[in-house]
Amino acid sequence: MSEPIANTALAEAVNAALATVIDPELRRPITELGMVESVAVDDAGRASLVVLLTISGCPLRETITADATNALLAVPGVAAVDVELKVMTQEQRDALKELLRGQGGQRGIPFNEPGSLTRVYAVASGKGGVGKSSVTVNLACALAAQGLRVGIVDADVYGFSVPGLMGITQQPTRVDDMILPPVAYGVKVISIGMFVSGNQPVAWRGPMLHRALEQFLTDVYFGDLDALFLDLPPGTGDIAISVAQLLPKAEILVVTTPQAAAADVAERAGAIATQTGQKVAGVIENMSYLEMPDGGRMELFGSGGGQVLAERLTATVGAEVPLLGQIPLDIQLREGGDTGVPIVLGQAGTPAAAALSGIAGQLAAKPRGLAGMKLGLQPR
Numbered sequence: 001m002s003e004p005i006a007n008t009a010l011a012e013a014v015n016a017a018l019a020t021v022i023d024p025e026l027r028r029p030i031t032e033l034g035m036v037e038s039v040a041v042d043d044a045g046r047a048s049l050v051v052l053l054t055i056s057g058c059p060l061r062e063t064i065t066a067d068a069t070n071a072l073l074a075v076p077g078v079a080a081v082d083v084e085l086k087v088m089t090q091e092q093r094d095a096l097k098e099l100l101r102g103q104g105g106q107r108g109i110p111f112n113e114p115g116s117l118t119r120v121y122a123v124a125s126g127k128g129g130v131g132k133s134s135v136t137v138n139l140a141c142a143l144a145a146q147g148l149r150v151g152i153v154d155a156d157v158y159g160f161s162v163p164g165l166m167g168i169t170q171q172p173t174r175v176d177d178m179i180l181p182p183v184a185y186g187v188k189v190i191s192i193g194m195f196v197s198g199n200q201p202v203a204w205r206g207p208m209l210h211r212a213l214e215q216f217l218t219d220v221y222f223g224d225l226d227a228l229f230l231d232l233p234p235g236t237g238d239i240a241i242s243v244a245q246l247l248p249k250a251e252i253l254v255v256t257t258p259q260a261a262a263a264d265v266a267e268r269a270g271a272i273a274t275q276t277g278q279k280v281a282g283v284i285e286n287m288s289y290l291e292m293p294d295g296g297r298m299e300l301f302g303s304g305g306g307q308v309l310a311e312r313l314t315a316t317v318g319a320e321v322p323l324l325g326q327i328p329l330d331i332q333l334r335e336g337g338d339t340g341v342p343i344v345l346g347q348a349g350t351p352a353a354a355a356l357s358g359i360a361g362q363l364a365a366k367p368r369g370l371a372g373m374k375l376g377l378q379p380r
């Protein structure tokens with residue numbers, strides 16, 4: 001253990017600097033997480049910092065080392081930095097888990113707690129290939145870019161594609177029974193794809209899917225989120241039912257193409273809400289048109305499907321279901337998906353990115369979910 005820093009002003013500046021170092025997975029200052037074991041600065045201005053990692057193979061050790069070094073070098077009076085990495089003891093890890101999960105460290109789905117303000121959106125579609133995953137990823141990134149805390153659960157078990165769309169190759173870190181999701185563009189992402197090796201198909205049936213989703217929602221540490229998106233498999237299968245059971249507060253976002261036939265199938269995906277008691281937050285029409293070089297619009301997949309679907313769902317569920325936006329076809333949207341840089345971040349000026357950001361803006365404008373919130377009144 002090193003000596004405490006004698007110079008109070010320097011000690012304060014060093015602590016303040018370390019408080020700016022954010023753990024890349026937990027997204028909280030390393031000082032709050034009990035990750036700073038000790039810090040000392042000698043007369044020559046050489047700082048010695050001991051950082052406690054959650055697990056020995058922590059994939060982000062280099063990021064933490066570099067961030068802590070840079071933060072300390074910015075402190076006047078610090079000329080050089082040595083970082084020693086150690087691993088937490090079981091006791092320290094337990095204390096960390098308790099800090100993250102709250103007193104008693106109980107396990108459960110945090111988004112269902114009465115005080116949870118997270119808005120949960122289940123992104124559904126009638127059929128595959130309409131751009132559900134691309135829309136999910138872009139909405140999440142657009143909200144994160146606005147400073148919101150956002151997570152994605154890629155529950156599209158048969159066609160998981162979110163990690164690829166966001167350029168994520170890192171595996172989740174396990175801290176005992178707690179899973180820390182990789183973060184890309186400020187969005188915490190967990191996917192079935194991170195738990196199967198290579199490109200193996202997931203041949204799971206209903207009960208297993210339900211358990212996998214339940215585990216994601218219980219064991220993955222998302223922290224306090226403003227919005228959580230679930231990318232569902234296409235159709236009205238088991239997962240949609242599981243989501244309704246596991247996250248009754250989840251609102252459904254239905255993605256469709258403008259084609260009348262696609263809207264017909266999508267209506268079934270949205271109408272499931274009448275059976276599950278969920279709310280339909282809105283319809284998103286994707287692949288609405290292709291902008292021609294002369295400024296004209298070619299409606300490759302017909303037109304009007306999104307509006308018709310919104311009207312039909314409004315009638316079916318008995319509450320206003322708005323058409324939240326129409327996203328044009330854009331090669332750059334597909335390319336952004338292929339390279340792992342969502343179009344709202346990589347090509348923000350394009351009409352497709354503007355349409356996606358417009359939809360994200362409508363979601364961001366909604367107040368954080370207050371339904372079922374406790375008033376916090378205590379009987380005296």
Ligand SMILES: Nc1ncnc2c1ncn2[C@@H]1O[C@H](COP(=O)(O)OP(=O)(O)OP(=O)(O)O)[C@@H](O)[C@H]1O
Nearest residue numbers: 128129130131132133134159328329330333334337
């Ligand atoms: N507006 C668009 N313009 C151009 N390409 C698009 C657009 N939307 C989606 N795509 C492309 O269409 C393909 C299918 O999109 P995506 O994977 O997002 O669909 P999906 O509905 O999630 O499919 P599945 O349910 O089968 O996983 C991808 O290659 C994607 O890049």
